[in-house]
Amino acid sequence: MSTARRRLGPASLTTATWVIAILFVFPLIWMVLTAFKQEADAYTDPPRIAFTPTLDQFASIVGRGFLPYLGNSAFVTILSTLIVLLLGVPAAYALSLAPVPKTSNVLGFFLSTKMLPVVAAIIPLYVISQRTQLLDNVWALVILYTAMNLPLAIWMMRSFFLEVPTEMIEAGRVDGANLPTLLYRVILPVVAPGIAATALICVIFSWTEFFYAVNLTAARAGTVPVFLVGFITSEGLYWAQLSAAALLASLPVMIVGWIAQNHLVRGLSMGAVK
């Protein structure tokens, strides 16, 4: 550490950082507290800090039929992520280690699909889903989430593939390895952590997706965000229940995000930044 930084009154700056961070996440801290309250303790004026924690709200959420939504989210997220990897790993390979002609055009095309506003596609998607019996069907979301995450995954995995040392690949070839062997024995072990990070990012985006889910699904194929929509129309205030639902719904993604936090940047920037 340089002397200037040490001189900088580390203690006060550290305290300030902590205070700012806690203020910033306070709505979340409050949500977690509220999730363990009785409804009567949840909205009081002034807000109540001391209360007897309870798991009642989590039980009510399950009683309101939360689990099928959770199941749909898990199904759609896992399946679309697997398909993304199945299609994306070879594509990322073709765009990095064995570059196809016009690689940057292809990359530009993938990137451009992320820039098109989803709202402009929702009407035909609704009509198509209606006519093909895919309305309120989890498979519609599987297909759409795959398309949503594939460009991102290809960009991100490409940046990991480019880090494979060329000498390793050359050495493999000299030893007479054919392409599948080369991929499986030499390249995959090196890029496996990158592929895992990509998968986690896809999980986050699929799990939190709202627009397609709310417009194309309802009770049968609804995902977790769709379950939460029920709270804006529910009569009266159910803050504690809402907080419990919000916590349960977000927890899987929060955990995945914490695990992947060192790779979040690369995923969010489509691999442009390490």
Place this chain on the structure above:
Amino acid sequence: MTAVAPTVESGQKVVAKPERRKGTGVWARRAPLLPALLFTVVVTQIPFILTVVYSFQSWNLVRPGSQHFVGLRNYVDVFADSQFRGAMLNTVLLTVVCVVIALLLGLGLALLLDRKFLGRGVVRTLLITPFLILPAAGALLWKTTMFDPTYGLPNFVFGGETDWLSQFPLASVMAQIVWQWTPFMMLLILAGLQSQPKDVLEAAQVDGAGRWRTFASITLPHLSRYLQLSVLLGAIYIVNSFDAIFLMTQGGPGTASTNLPYYIYQRAFQGFDIGQSSAMGVIVVILTLIVATFALRLMFRAFDVSKGVVK
């Protein structure tokens, strides 16, 4: 073809029997790419083509058989619609304000995190969590615990009975969006800060440059690519904001917080007017393409794609 030819180009080509005809080699290399490319073309492009087709039709879902060709009439109607213009203005305002504030806050937080201190990992984890919570959950959380006139925390702290969502609908939505996207900006900028060459920073100190001088002359220029990327990606996502508006204000009161995604959604799923909402969709796509062309060029320049990753 000589033996050297296939390998010289950055030593990355597959040496699949160079004597073979060129065509088959190229297709063999394209093969791994094709499934992903075809899938993306089909799933993302067909809906947009259909949007264009629908935009030339008069078609209301609640009136069966109403579908017929009307040429440009939908476009004329859309441009005459003052609500559409209002929504467009709100979209621009929302995007610009949220991106700028989130960027500045993100920069501030990133600078605070770019030093060694007790619990730095924990603080970083805390700070990225608003980005990880379900946006739908975040929107409902702010609607209830923050903006409720009676029980909301800001009113408790600052006093008063402000009904944030009806008095300041757009600003309230912006607050939630900024809260959610600041961690994203922070993460990108932090990556930029940590990729700064340490020797340059130390040289600056040896030369007697102050902290502000070092920041302005060395750190900021180094960060510019990261800042550009943050603005670009943040804008792409925030332009499409829907969750917060749908869940917090329903575009209201009136149309005070209606943005384009929400307005198109309303026309399509509450008005069932497929023709007009498609025309709006096309207009949004054209506007986005203009901005995106510019943005893409920026991205390809900032992150030299032909060379791959920049560190």
